[in-house]
Structures are given as structure tokens and as C-alpha cells.
Amino acid sequence: MTATVEQLAPVAELATSSAQNTATWIVAALYQFREVSNPADLRERLLNLVQSINLCGTLIVAVEGINGTVAGDREAIDRIRQFLLNEGFNAMEYKESLSQEKPFRKMKIKLKKEIVTLGVDVKPRDLVGxxxxxxxxxxxxxxxxxxxxxxxxxxxxxxxxxxxxxxxxxxxxxxxxxxxxxxxxxxxxxxxxxxxxxxxxxxxxxxxxxxxxxxxxxxxxxxxxxxxxxxxxxxSLWQGECFVFDGRTAMTHGLEEGKNEKCHACGWSTTPEERALPSYEHGVSCLHCIDKTTDKQKDGFRMRQSQIVTAKRKRL
Missing domain, CATH: 3.40.250.10 (Rhodanese-like domain)
Structure with missing residues (x-):
């Protein structure tokens, strides 16, 4: 059986400094469909770069291009963006927003077959709406x-x-x-x-x-x-908040952080009203998952939440 790209090149996770020079983290979401002749080589050079800067988040590299969201201080964000511009990613869809807290635990760089997995061969560089x-x-x-x-x-x-x-x-x-x-x-x-x-x-x-x-x-x-x-x-014709895949959970107009919070048991976004319901227990359950996990699983979630709280207290 032929090994997949993911099997050949496991995800690289790099510890990031918990210190941050500025009061906020700059969060940069980016992608571009562009042929990458040697994705593994690009990944290695990205790894070398991010080891020297204060960056967290995820970048996905594939033959079809690059995709990801990263967070750091101004210097780190400028350096990663300039690196990608120098690599020919000069037509990136690129957006910045802010986070008051560190939005990702680590820095990950993944080598995959697709930068967003559809599972069907399409050509977005040649045929697009x-x-x-x-x-x-x-x-x-x-x-x-x-x-x-x-x-x-x-x-x-x-x-x-x-x-x-x-x-x-x-x-x-x-x-x-x-x-x-x-x-x-x-x-x-x-x-x-x-x-x-x-x-x-x-x-x-x-x-x-x-x-x-x-x-x-x-x-x-x-x-x-x-x-x-x-x-x-x-x-605006938008209703509600926009779910994001980082510690902020959701965004609103002006790219302000929303009021929704993620249920760490199931990953669904919860509103303040939903968190006031009896079904909600922080880190353990919400109305979307309370009937989908066993008492044993909930006990495990409670233990995990207790460990998270203890770890946070030690860092203070």
C-alpha cells in the first residue's frame, strides 16, 4: 500500500513562547492557490523560519498552494508574510484581526494533499465562480x-x-x-x-x-x-456570529471578538443564553452534546477541565 503524504510527513508542532511583547495578538488568515513544485521543501524552510519567531497557529502546505491562520506580534506576522511573498505567494487572500489572548496553543505546519480537503479533483486556479x-x-x-x-x-x-x-x-x-x-x-x-x-x-x-x-x-x-x-x-445581512477555528470562537462586525464560546466537549459554539441553561457545564457539556456522552466521558471531561484550571493558575 502506498503511503499518503500525511503518513510520510507527520505534522510538525513547535512550542511557542507564552510571553508576548504587545497587549494583543495579531491573527493573520491567509491562503492562495498556486502550484508548489516541492511542498516538502517549502515546509522545511517554513519550519526553520517559525523556530526563530514568536508565532502560533497552523499552516497547510500542498502542491496546490498554502492555507492557514497564524498569530503573533507585529514582527512575526510581517516576517511570515514577507517570506511567503518572496516565495511567489503575491496574490494571497489575506486578513488580519486581533485577539486579546493567545488564540492557538502551538505552531503547526502540515503537509497535505489539499490545502482544504474536498476529496474531489477540481481546479480553482482555472475554473472558479x-x-x-x-x-x-x-x-x-x-x-x-x-x-x-x-x-x-x-x-x-x-x-x-x-x-x-x-x-x-x-x-x-x-x-x-x-x-x-x-x-x-x-x-x-x-x-x-x-x-x-x-x-x-x-x-x-x-x-x-x-x-x-x-x-x-x-x-x-x-x-x-x-x-x-x-x-x-x-x-448587513449577516445574522449571529462567525465561528472561527481559534480560541476566540466567533467574530462579529468590525472583526470584533463575539460573545459565543466553544463547548470543549463537542466543539459547538454556544451563546450566552445557551450557557445559562442547566445542560451547560464548562468544559463538560452543552445543550448540543449533553445527551451524546456517557457519565464516564463527562467525568473524564471534568478531570481534564480541572487540570486546565490548575495549569492556568500555575502560569499566573
Missing amino acids: HYLNPQEWNDMISRDDVILIDTRNDYEYQAGTFKGAIDPKTESFREFPEYVKQQLAEHKDKKIAMFCTGGIRCEKSTSLLLQEGFDEVYHLKGGILKYLEEMPAEQ
Whole structure:
């Protein structure tokens, strides 16, 4: 049996300094589809760089490009961005926001087959939908003849979405092609508008639909984060908060940190109202998972939470 890229090159995890010179962490989300002739070599050089700077987060390297979210001080973020620019990633989709606390535990650099896993061969550099800026997006999704689809996972949709968006009820992006086959195949003549957190999943989903023969496919350039950054709240069609895969849990307009918090038992985002329910126990359960774990599992979660609290106290 042939070893996969992941088997040949395990994830590199680097400890990061707990000290931070500034009061906040700069969080940079980035990606670009660009052919990488030697992903393993690029990964090694990235490893050499991040060992010398105060950076945490995850970068994914593949033949098709680079994707990730990293956090650090101004110097670290500028150095990683300049490194990627020097490598030819000069058309990155790139966004910065702030976090008051360290948003990732470690720095990881992964070598994978895809920078976002769809599991279907598509060519987003050659075949992609029509990009829409935030104002164009508002105009498009306000139309009656548009099918609006949230390409993210079910727990992301639950935290917030655009008014009128369809939830494909997927648990991972790998399930999206099956959703297209089962639910969208009869709508190839309709206008389809899709969105995701930062734009990368829509690069592939629009490419997939065009490859499958859909006529008009649109997507939000820069994703929800770009929309929340640029669109005034009073003109916004966004409802709720945007789930993010770091310690902040969710973002709101102006890329401010939201009020939602992640349930560390199941990973779902919880609102302040949901955390006031009897089903919520910090680090142990929420209304989304209280009936899905055993008493033994809950005892294990309580022990883990106790260890986390103890570790935090020792660092103070």
C-alpha cells in the first residue's frame, strides 16, 4: 500500500513562547492557490523560519498552494508574510484581526494533499465562480431567483449565517460534493451564491459546481470575515456570529471578538443564553452534546477541565 503524504510527513508542532511583547495578538488568515513544485521543501524552510519567531497557529502546505491562520506580534506576522511573498505567494487572500489572548496553543505546519480537503479533483486556479465584493453580495443575495448556500459545517452555520442561507448539514467539507449531487443537481440552471469563512472553501465549491455543469455560480470574495470587516452593521445581512477555528470562537462586525464560546466537549459554539441553561457545564457539556456522552466521558471531561484550571493558575 502506498503511503499518503500525511503518513510520510507527520505534522510538525513547535512550542511557542507564552510571553508576548504587545497587549494583543495579531491573527493573520491567509491562503492562495498556486502550484508548489516541492511542498516538502517549502515546509522545511517554513519550519526553520517559525523556530526563530514568536508565532502560533497552523499552516497547510500542498502542491496546490498554502492555507492557514497564524498569530503573533507585529514582527512575526510581517516576517511570515514577507517570506511567503518572496516565495511567489503575491496574490494571497489575506486578513488580519486581533485577539486579546493567545488564540492557538502551538505552531503547526502540515503537509497535505489539499490545502482544504474536498476529496474531489477540481481546479480553482482555472475554473472558479464570479467573485462578489460585500456590496455586490448584498445585492445578489437579496434577489428572489438566487439559491444561497452556506458551504461551512453544521456547527459553523449554527453560530451565525446570512439571512435566507441553506444549511447543507455537513460535518466536514468532504461531504459537500455528495450534497451537490443529491440536493443541487436539478438546479443547474439557477443562480447559485455560496460563502464560507475566509473564501477558500468557496474557491473549490464554485469550481466543483462549474465542473458539474452549473450555469451561474457566485461567491463572496474574502468570505464572511471580509464582509464583517467592510460592511457596516446597519447594512448587513449577516445574522449571529462567525465561528472561527481559534480560541476566540466567533467574530462579529468590525472583526470584533463575539460573545459565543466553544463547548470543549463537542466543539459547538454556544451563546450566552445557551450557557445559562442547566445542560451547560464548562468544559463538560452543552445543550448540543449533553445527551451524546456517557457519565464516564463527562467525568473524564471534568478531570481534564480541572487540570486546565490548575495549569492556568500555575502560569499566573
